[in-house]
Amino acid sequence: MSRSRHWPVALILVLALILAWLILDRTQPDHNPLRDALDGVLTPLQYATTVSGREFSGLSSIFADRLELSRENEQLKQQVAELRSHVALLQEAQIENETLRKQLGFKSAVPSYELLSAEVIGHDPNALLQYLIIDRGAQDGVAVAMPVLADTGLVGRISEVSANSAKVMLISDPSSSVSAIIQRTRATGVVRGNVDGGLTMYYLSPGDVVEPGDVVLTSGLGGNFPRRLNIGQVTSASYSDVDMFQQAQVVAPQVLRSLEEVMVLLNATDYELAEPEQPPAPPATQAEE
């Protein structure tokens, strides 16, 4: 067969695949077998490429400056020691908090989460979108809308699930919005992603005092995310007389697009907003009797 006859055949093959895809997507939108089949091929390939890419970058880091590494090691040791003492203090505070809550008949403020660890095997190839692809899917119990966390805080939520992989919409995607609260002042707003991958907190009342360094947490309003998950820190706030609200620039604790491992919150529907239960009635006084 001459070279000029190859391409129409190849073109017809690809076009037939696309046509079949579109028909199946219309007739079986939830379980397109072609999508599942292609996903079954792409997921292991992505996994293998990501793992080998990481090993290569690990090899290159062996040649990094040893002096720099030992200095960094010392700093990290010091940080670990400081953090350990902080953790001990926080544990004490938590025990005290739980005890007082029990005495007052309040629900626990710290619900127990069921987390599933997942590896990031790819990124959305479209530069305009902020999504990650993880190696856990419906077979592992992952479902759409489940929150995704990292050890430093909130990462995003599951937007699409296939058998062995899932897509995570990062909180830095322009279509993402998270109800948030400023830890120090309890001012509420909505954190949205920017096109440049940054975060902005909108709808802060003009009277709210917002300062650089303020910690931003999820508020739990709307029920999409549990409360008190770390979103980031305020870097600057802006307000002009013509605006109805002030807004603040927020920086996430780490670059979300460069995460290698994340955790999916499986019991996403089980978390509660920790509304206080009705406290026990005070004991009746003798006069009332």
Place this chain on the structure above:
Amino acid sequence: MGAYLAIPAGILGAVLQSALMPHLRILGGTPNLVLVVLITWVLLVRTQDGIVFALSAGVALDTISSAPFGLAMVALTIVALLAGLVGANLFRAAWYLPYVSVTVGTLVYGLLGIMALQAVGRLAPVGLSMRHAVLPELVPNLVLMAIVYELAHALARFRRRGEIG
């Protein structure tokens, strides 16, 4: 054979684009491997084979991406046709041909992406998206083009010499 080879090559390109390229940042941008290989293919082989590559890579990219299905397929096919046009209208041996093509291709691909996202109601303001997502890809694409095109060109020359010999 080139047209058949374009099918697995397109799928492999999409996987590398998703899994490997985000780690390869040049001057704050991520190179678009699929786009660069597509333009090289069109300029060094021919537009028809490039279209097969564009469609197969497009299907794979559309599966991986959260963008509307069909965006990558359509955008890459348009870029292949444009690269074919640029190649047909400029002197084939001109050193700047691949660089002009990749510049035009990056801008067109980016603009089509913005328009498609806007069409489905997603936030993608033209100015900001161009500044933060499309233009930062330009230099990395030019750098990658220099490597990929020269390698492919050398390989093509080597093969041609072998055929003559």
